Amino acid sequence: MSVHLLQTATSVLLKDPTASLADVARAAGVGRTTLHKRYPTRTALVRAVANDALDLIDSVARQVDFGSDDAIEDLITRLVALGPRVEFLLRFPGLERDEEVRTRIEAMDQPVLDLITRLQGTKLRRDLPAWWILHTLYAGLFNAWEAISYGRLAPLDAPRFVLTTVFEGVGNAGSTDRA
Amino acid sequence: MSVHLLQTATSVLLKDPTASLADVARAAGVGRTTLHKRYPTRTALVRAVANDALDLIDSVARQVDFGSDDAIEDLITRLVALGPRVEFLLRFPGLERDEEVRTRIEAMDQPVLDLITRLQGTKLRRDLPAWWILHTLYAGLFNAWEAISYGRLAPLDAPRFVLTTVFEGVGNAGSTDRA
DNA sequence: ACCGTTGTGAACATGAGTGTTCACCTGCTG
DNA sequence: CAGCAGGTGAACACTCATGTTCACAACGGT
Known part of the structure; x- marks a missing residue:
């Protein structure tokens, strides 16, 4: 499931660049805490997607x-x-x-x-x-x-x-x- | 000066779509209150620019x-x-x-x-x-x-x-x- | 000189997103 | 079974953009 995280984040952020991290986590079927543990900050997540x-x-x-x-x-x-x-x-x-x-x-x-x-x-x-x-x-x-x-x-x-x-x-x- | 407001807003928002209304007001050389009086909400401003x-x-x-x-x-x-x-x-x-x-x-x-x-x-x-x-x-x-x-x-x-x-x-x- | 218009800064309340911590649960491994 | 790794929700403090109000200045027309 964790493999899809970045792909999900990609589509969510692409559809709405202002989407909150909670939105991303929810779309990925994952807790916001988990998301934070892998990508501590928003820019870290964006950078990872890129x-x-x-x-x-x-x-x-x-x-x-x-x-x-x-x-x-x-x-x-x-x-x-x-x-x-x-x-x-x-x-x-x-x-x-x-x-x-x-x-x-x-x-x-x-x-x-x-x-x-x-x-x-x-x-x-x-x-x-x-x-x-x-x-x-x-x-x-x-x-x-x-x-x-x-x-x-x-x-x-x-x-x-x-x-x-x-x-x-x-x-x-x-x-x-x-x- | 007020004629340039929308043009200034255009370039500011184009350079950084997440720019705050305060940024826009400052760039236009105008008080944030004034900006608010003409365009009560952010979406109103964006719509006006569009x-x-x-x-x-x-x-x-x-x-x-x-x-x-x-x-x-x-x-x-x-x-x-x-x-x-x-x-x-x-x-x-x-x-x-x-x-x-x-x-x-x-x-x-x-x-x-x-x-x-x-x-x-x-x-x-x-x-x-x-x-x-x-x-x-x-x-x-x-x-x-x-x-x-x-x-x-x-x-x-x-x-x-x-x-x-x-x-x-x-x-x-x-x-x-x-x- | 008076008053309406317009712009201004200051201040406040509110809400949302974010970063962070913690206690708890699950599953797997030794 | 003990223990560890990874995931989870709840809760918290903090910041910041936003919307809103108010009292005060500047200006122009009457």
Whole structure:
């Protein structure tokens, strides 16, 4: 049961960032005292949730061959599947002010930025900064997660949506009809 | 001085959604009592800020010719310029649970959704749902605002970045080199 | 000079979240 | 069986945001 604690905390805090620790404990089916014993303070809990998400991303990133030309597609497809656990990182208010978490995020962004830079000119446009492309990827992921949680988008459709939108845009390029 | 109150509140609450009313009052150079007299409760203040942003959008939308084929470009360009005042709507936690604000947002989305639907097949892809395209537009705006606030992106570059990314994507389409 | 408006600080009550402690129960292990 | 580890509810003190009231200043119009 204790394994689910952080996952429960993730979804509760994501739905309502101001949720009390009592709410989290109750949702996890655990006493508030127990929660306090494992994560003595609120920020400790938030940090643990964030680090849990980062661990998850790390484990996924390690399965991706960053040397491959399809690395980005592979990475995105895998990230979409992670859902709320990772959404927390991009969405939780004030998280960007936690030095420890932020540096870990930046450290995680670096290899992706390198990958993007390497692919610029072949698979990716060269006239946009790498950081802009990275954030566009994140935005696509974010959209997918949100749409899934609202029930508008089927999880299995998500990777395709994100990839085609991010790479090809929503414009009806030239005269070739894509529909 | 009182005109700036809502704008100040916007930026303060956007930077830290948990900021106290005392913080807001101090930042606006106004007594906490005065703030309370104008907006008796916290949610009243938040709602006022949201409605202020919505008014701003309305005034912008009224300048756009929704019949034109370039309506989307025009709209986005104008929205980018609004910046934080509108970012608040998409970013403030829990705002989506305020019935009054949400219905106004939905009412505001509708004409844009109609516009998107109308342009699908000509200017926009037909194989993506209109709501997905709409949210992709929002995501682009969001990215731009964030990048501007971090000083990474020049405000004058923003509209072009958003438009080209959203419409054409970040992929190096086919063999034509765009750089 | 008078008065309504508007803003102000001070003060207070209240409620909620939090951190902390303690005594108690359970289950497992030696 | 003894004892330990882990979980639990109850209770407490403390802090802080909030809502509210009040008496006092500043200002403008009449």
